Amino acid sequence: xxxxxxxxxxxxxxxxxxxxxxxxxxxxxxxxxxxxxxxxxxxxxxxxxxxxxxxxxxxxxxxxxxxxxxxxxxxxxxxxxxxxxxxxxxxxxxxxxxxxxxxxxxxxxxxxxxxxxxxxxxxxxxxxxxxxxxxxxxxxxxxxxxxxxxxxxxxxxxxxxxxxxxxxxxxxxxxxxxxxxxxxxxxxxxxxxxxxxxxxxxxxxxxxxxxxxxxxxxxxxx
Numbered sequence: 001x002x003x004x005x006x007x008x009x010x011x012x013x014x015x016x017x018x019x020x021x022x023x024x025x026x027x028x029x030x031x032x033x034x035x036x037x038x039x040x041x042x043x044x045x046x047x048x049x050x051x052x053x054x055x056x057x058x059x060x061x062x063x064x065x066x067x068x069x070x071x072x073x074x075x076x077x078x079x080x081x082x083x084x085x086x087x088x089x090x091x092x093x094x095x096x097x098x099x100x101x102x103x104x105x106x107x108x109x110x111x112x113x114x115x116x117x118x119x120x121x122x123x124x125x126x127x128x129x130x131x132x133x134x135x136x137x138x139x140x141x142x143x144x145x146x147x148x149x150x151x152x153x154x155x156x157x158x159x160x161x162x163x164x165x166x167x168x169x170x171x172x173x174x175x176x177x178x179x180x181x182x183x184x185x186x187x188x189x190x191x192x193x194x195x196x197x198x199x200x201x202x203x204x205x206x207x208x209x210x211x212x213x214x215x216x217x218x219x220x221x222x
Contacts, residue, residue, distance in 0.1 A: 032132030040077030068162030088120035094147025143183025144171030
């Protein structure tokens with residue numbers, strides 16, 4: 001019976017790939033049907049419907065909206081998710097300036113209908129994000145952006161990593177607030193110690209794992 005209960009409480013991860021940036025939006029849920037949405041990149045009505053339909057078909061209850069960081073491709077759907085599900089938006093305080101800047105440059109990137117969303121609460125390193133029976137630890141991993149965070153679930157070896165570590169690559173550091181050495185340090189000092197078996201769900205591209213990147217990543221492999 002204990003084994004069966006453990007299977008029932010396993011976290012499920014749904015990835016949506018949105019927009020010209022091919023950004024990964026994650027929806028995480030467990031057996032309670034509660035869920036969180038991380039980095040919503042949905043902009044078009046079709047993209048918004050993908051999330052709405054998935055939530056409806058699986059009878060999910062959205063409890064929270066989390067931004068790992070606030071570059072435009074990861075926040076395009078913030079306002080929609082907040083309005084649709086009446087949930088709070090949470091992020092690290094050092095990302096607030098980046099989020100507020102999006103409204104000014106969104107039209108130049110081809111997103112004239114971008115709607116700004118208000119921040120409800122801040123997340124700091126060591127805080128926890130909880131939904132249903134699931135709890136993720138907040139890890140501060142700056143470098144791609146000043147207040148970039150990752151969400152880590154130790155038991156199931158899950159890291160929702162944003163734009164820090166990719167399969168065979170790392171996040172860019174040539175955007176405002178980026179710092180190459182800080183990013184390298186974040187990966188080696190914060191992500192690598194999580195363990196080789198930890199799966200990293202990146203902000204773009206396929207899922208990878210810490211062990212593989214430690215061996216083969218040309219930027220941070222050791």
